Amino acid sequence: MNVLEALRQARRLLPPVSDEPELEAELLLRHCLGVDRASLYRLLTAELSEEEQLRFRELVRRRLIHEPTAYIIGRKEFFSLDLEVTPEAIIPRPETELLVELAIEVAQENPSAQALRVADVGTGCGAIAVALAIALPEAKIAAVDSSAGALELAKRNARRHSVERRIRFISGDLLKTLNERVNVIVANLPYVTTADWKALPPEIREHEPRLALDGGEDGLRVIERLLQQAPGRLTPSGVLLTEIGHNQGRAAKAAARTVFARAAVKIVPDLAGRDRVLAVRI
Ligand SMILES: C[S@@+](CC[C@H](N)C(=O)[O-])C[C@H]1O[C@@H](n2cnc3c(N)ncnc32)[C@H](O)[C@@H]1O
Incomplete structure (x- = not known):
């Protein structure tokens, strides 16, 4: 043959x-x-x-x-970067690149002398943190995950792209172990409802970690907790960007309003016009 x-x-x-x-x-x-x-x-x-x-x-x-090709070959491209992927973390999705683009835009609006501090919460394989470390050479980046296996993978990806010295890897529940205020919180956390998770194709349900996907009954449990923790971790005029599901815009906006009554809250759509990112500017 x-x-x-x-x-x-x-x-x-x-x-x-x-x-x-x-x-x-x-x-x-x-x-x-x-x-x-x-x-x-x-x-x-x-x-x-x-x-x-x-x-x-x-x-x-x-x-x-039904094993995903990215896990079989052990790699996936994200934001033009070749990343190692293993079942310790989800395979980064192209739609998450919007989150990176928005974080870069926010960073470029603030050409302050002081290095911008960014926290990537739920870093998984480190896709967002590594992409931002490369795009924003002055920024100080923290990458947080509650999964030890995901953090190890994220460290390997940072080494693969020579940015390991630029990223602080933090094990913990959302922002609880982040001991500083940051200018930008960027997060792709679980947001699939438990019912939807049960109906996902076997490539996802049987191979990607449930901890990375299942956001509880309405999908927003983890994001709501992130919002509640955020005021104590953002600098004045800080920005929070978090990926959401295509039908979660209204609920996510309402959740943000309960925590940030005076902030500018908006939903940024993806190229197909669907809800994709909740953006909060305090
Ligand atoms: C949807 S994945 C995103 C991974 C990566 N940021 C990406 O975009 O490819 C969500 C990540 O959040 C982590 N996670 C879930 N709950 C968390 C929590 N309470 N605190 C910190 N990380 C959490 C999971 O371990 C997983 O790596």
């Missing part, structure tokens, strides 16, 4: 579990052969060894039983 035949076979097999069978077949084969995209397409007529064929079959078998 040559490279092209292997790709075609995987593309034929993957549609029952994948909306992007071509892309996933390519990612799995590249991982199997340890080559980049350009090399794979140069090698289309090259024969796979017996061992390579066996390895590739095993990768496709894992995908067919």
Whole structure:
């Protein structure tokens, strides 16, 4: 079997579990052969060894039983950064890049002499913290998570991108162990309702950590606690940005208003016009 035949076979097999069978077949084969995209397409007529064929079959078998491709290959691109991912943390989603863009905008509005302090709460694999450390070289960043495994993964991703000295990794429940005030709180915390979590596809429900996704009965339990803790951790005129579900704008805004009566509170939509980020400027 040559490279092209292997790709075609995987593309034929993957549609029952994948909306992007071509892309996933390519990612799995590249991982199997340890080559980049350009090399794979140069090698289309090259024969796979017996061992390579066996390895590739095993990768496709894992995908067919709903293991996400990003966990199989151990990496995912986020904000143009190649990140390590493991089941200790969720696979970073493209929609979360909006949160990073908004945090960068806020930072750039404040070209103060003092380094901006940013806390990434629920850092997971460190996607947001690492992206911000690279985009904002003057900023001091704290990355918080209650999962020890996620924090270790986030540290490895910071080392991978040479920003480990710029990020303080903090184990704890939301802002409780953050012992300073920050200018920006940026958070992608669990916001799926428990009922919706139970109905998620097996790729997510059986492989990604429930602690990272299940936000309780209305999905907003963790975000509400973050809002309650935030006043004591934000500097005057600080900003809180937190990702929310596409139908949570009204409820999230109301929750923010109960804590921040005089703040500017708004919902920022994603490119599809759906609720995506709760932004609070105190
Ligand atoms: C949706 S994931 C987001 C991960 C990462 N920020 C991203 O965008 O890919 C939520 C993260 O919040 C963490 N988390 C959940 N509850 C928490 C809490 N009470 N305190 C701190 N972290 C928490 C989880 O361990 C998980 O890593």
